[in-house]
Amino acid sequence: MDYNFVNPHPNPNFVHSTHMVPSSPHFILSDYLRLDDIFIDQESHSQSIESLYKVTFSHANQGSNHATSKNNNIKYKNGIKRNKGEVGPNIAFRTRSELEIMDDGYKWRKYGKKSVKNNPNLRNYYKCSSLGCNVKKRVERDRDDSSYVITTYEGVHNH
DNA sequence: CGTATTTGACCTGCGC
DNA sequence: GCGCAGGTCAAATACG
Numbered sequence: 068m069d070y071n072f073v074n075p076h077p078n079p080n081f082v083h084s085t086h087m088v089p090s091s092p093h094f095i096l097s098d099y100l101r102l103d104d105i106f107i108d109q110e111s112h113s114q115s116i117e118s119l120y121k122v123t124f125s126h127a128n129q130g131s132n133h134a135t136s137k138n139n140n141i142k143y144k145n146g147i148k149r150n151k152g153e154v155g156p157n158i159a160f161r162t163r164s165e166l167e168i169m170d171d172g173y174k175w176r177k178y179g180k181k182s183v184k185n186n187p188n189l190r191n192y193y194k195c196s197s198l199g200c201n202v203k204k205r206v207e208r209d210r211d212d213s214s215y216v217i218t219t220y221e222g223v224h225n226h
Numbered sequence: 227c228g229t230a231t232t233t234g235a236c237c238t239g240c241g242c
Numbered sequence: 243g244c245g246c247a248g249g250t251c252a253a254a255t256a257c258g
Contacts, residue, residue, distance in 0.1 A: 177231060179250060192249070196230095205249095 162216050167206050186210040200225050
């Protein structure tokens with residue numbers, strides 16, 4: 068079972084704004100993973116997982132899109148920073164999973180782990196181990212429902 | 227013995 | 243300028 072990000076949302080009432088369609092990357096998840104929600108950070112250079120989480124719920128429940136959520140004065144605090152020179156969207160999704168190590172078809176090298184504010188769980192940092200590929204991802208458990216794992220991808224694979 | 231992970235130290239941006 | 247929070251580095255360690 069492959070998941071293509073062009074139309075991933077299971078909720079038929081989900082409203083896709085133009086921001087919700089990433090131009091290039093397709094991520095393939097494993098059979099045992101269920102893609103429940105998708106968040107795409109395309110505009111903001113600093114946006115937190117928590118904010119993404121809230122924004123996406125306003126998508127699902129109210130049908131508002133990414134842009135209007137922003138206009139509703141949601142504050143983006145404790146943002147995930149983008150490195151200098153990096154372009155393209157960050158893509159994050161929640162999966163209901165026992166395991167935090169999920170096989171998404173790429174080989175990852177773990178390079179850090181941090182406890183983050185407002186979340187008792189640890190955030191793990193991975194880098195794609197393919198030579199010259201600078202894609203990173205962060206993996207952490209949902210603060211509000213630890214049966215979910217939040218994965219954030221940053222960058223596009225060059226292979 | 228070579229490679230991956232662990233983990234505290236270090237770096238950096240941002241708000242005050 | 244200082245402190246905090248998040249992100250990264252790298253030496254030590256684990257592991258095959």
